[in-house]
Amino acid sequence: MRFAEIIGQDDVKHRLRMAFREGRIAHALMFLGPEGSGNLALALAFAQYVSCENRSDDDSCGTCTNCRAHANHQFPDLYYTFPFFNVGDKATTCQEWMKDWREFLQHSHYGGLDEWRDHITKDNKQLHISVYEAANIIHQLSLKSFRGGYKFQIIWMAEFLKPDTANKLLKIVEEPPENTIFLFIASSMENLLQTIISRVQVIYVPRITDEEVKSRLLQLGAPEKRAGEIAHFAHGDWNKAMRLLATENPDENYAMQFQTWMRSCYKKDVVALVKWSDMMHAQTREDQKHFIQYAMDQIRQNLILNYTGDAIVRMNQGEKAFADKFAPFINDLNAEDLMDELNAAYRDISQNVYSKLVFTDLSMKVHYMLIRK
Numbered sequence: 001m002r003f004a005e006i007i008g009q010d011d012v013k014h015r016l017r018m019a020f021r022e023g024r025i026a027h028a029l030m031f032l033g034p035e036g037s038g039n040l041a042l043a044l045a046f047a048q049y050v051s052c053e054n055r056s057d058d059d060s061c062g063t064c065t066n067c068r069a070h071a072n073h074q075f076p077d078l079y080y081t082f083p084f085f086n087v088g089d090k091a092t093t094c095q096e097w098m099k100d101w102r103e104f105l106q107h108s109h110y111g112g113l114d115e116w117r118d119h120i121t122k123d124n125k126q127l128h129i130s131v132y133e134a135a136n137i138i139h140q141l142s143l144k145s146f147r148g149g150y151k152f153q154i155i156w157m158a159e160f161l162k163p164d165t166a167n168k169l170l171k172i173v174e175e176p177p178e179n180t181i182f183l184f185i186a187s188s189m190e191n192l193l194q195t196i197i198s199r200v201q202v203i204y205v206p207r208i209t210d211e212e213v214k215s216r217l218l219q220l221g222a223p224e225k226r227a228g229e230i231a232h233f234a235h236g237d238w239n240k241a242m243r244l245l246a247t248e249n250p251d252e253n254y255a256m257q258f259q260t261w262m263r264s265c266y267k268k269d270v271v272a273l274v275k276w277s278d279m280m281h282a283q284t285r286e287d288q289k290h291f292i293q294y295a296m297d298q299i300r301q302n303l304i305l306n307y308t309g310d311a312i313v314r315m316n317q318g319e320k321a322f323a324d325k326f327a328p329f330i331n332d333l334n335a336e337d338l339m340d341e342l343n344a345a346y347r348d349i350s351q352n353v354y355s356k357l358v359f360t361d362l363s364m365k366v367h368y369m370l371i372r373k
């Protein structure tokens with residue numbers, strides 16, 4: 001991956017290139033940025049830039065042997081660690097998941113944890129970075145560089161490093177073998193271990209700006225209006241922008257699901273609600289989260305409609321037709337509680353709680369809030 005392929009992030013790219021050219025490369029970097037910001041993509045582009053045999057001031061060449069190996073995710077001196085789940089009770093390391101991991105990267109460098117989990121399992125498995133991975137990292141970094149240059153160890157989702165694994169790595173992160181660079185990738189400081197943070201140079205990766213998302217969408221051939229809408233809704237998350245682009249008209253689908261759901265909740269139609277929860281459960285976690293965001297937006301719009309009329313609501317015709325009957329049920333007695341419950345459901349889905357339960361439970365709560373007088 002070349003720097004030129006990365007969406008936006010000019011400041012970060014500039015700082016990485018300068019640091020390299022001036023010989024100021026820390027032996028452990030932490031790319032810290034929200035999902036979809038491109039923190040992994042930046043780490044990969046940086047590794048390629050450092051390995052390139054024919055780099056310019058701005059970028060790797062993209063054509064030398066090393067660049068081509070990087071592009072196929074086959075560069076022999078770059079190692080990956082990422083969360084996975086155990087199969088049986090056998091001690092496993094990332095080695096066993098490399099085929100899946102390469103497929104995942106070939107698909108996109110902006111994928112998040114949900115996409116990765118969906119890629120390797122349809123079940124509700126918890127992912128983790130196994131304690132055996134520490135020994136694996138130490139072993140692979142002890143090997144001689146195959147290409148005679150820098151070796152790189154990527155640790156994707158460094159939040160998943162638990163103290164037992166991290167403790168085994170502290171020494172090698174502090175004093176790696178010669179010409180070895182650790183590239184940690186994380187999306188929030190919150191769950192990172194202090195022992196790791198104190199040993200890395202943190203590179204903050206901001207959200208991509210709406211303008212940069214839009215301009216890349218236009219390059220991909222999206223019509224002007226749609227590119228603008230997607231950029232607005234994606235909020236700097238390229239992964240989300242790509243998902244929205246792939247969906248013909250995501251809002252129409254959500255609108256139907258939302259209206260069916262609200263009707264069934266109001267009537268407390270248990271059979272319909274069970275069916276609806278099953279239907280939601282069958283979707284990917286990303287879709288479930290997008291739907292909840294859509295539902296929150298509709299609750300907000302209906303509240304506005306109820307109190308101020310339709311001058312400032314953002315609804316299409318179908319949504320408006322439903323809202324004419326539905327808006328009177330959204331008021332200051334229940335709007336805040338509805339939002340709180342939707343937020344809680346969003347959090348549960350993100351944290352991998354069994355989604356069928358989340359949606360069944362949420363439906364009952366919504367019923368009682370809608371009939372509140």
Ligand SMILES: [Zn+2]
Pocket residue numbers: 051052053054055060061062063064065066067
């Ligand atoms: Zn090159």
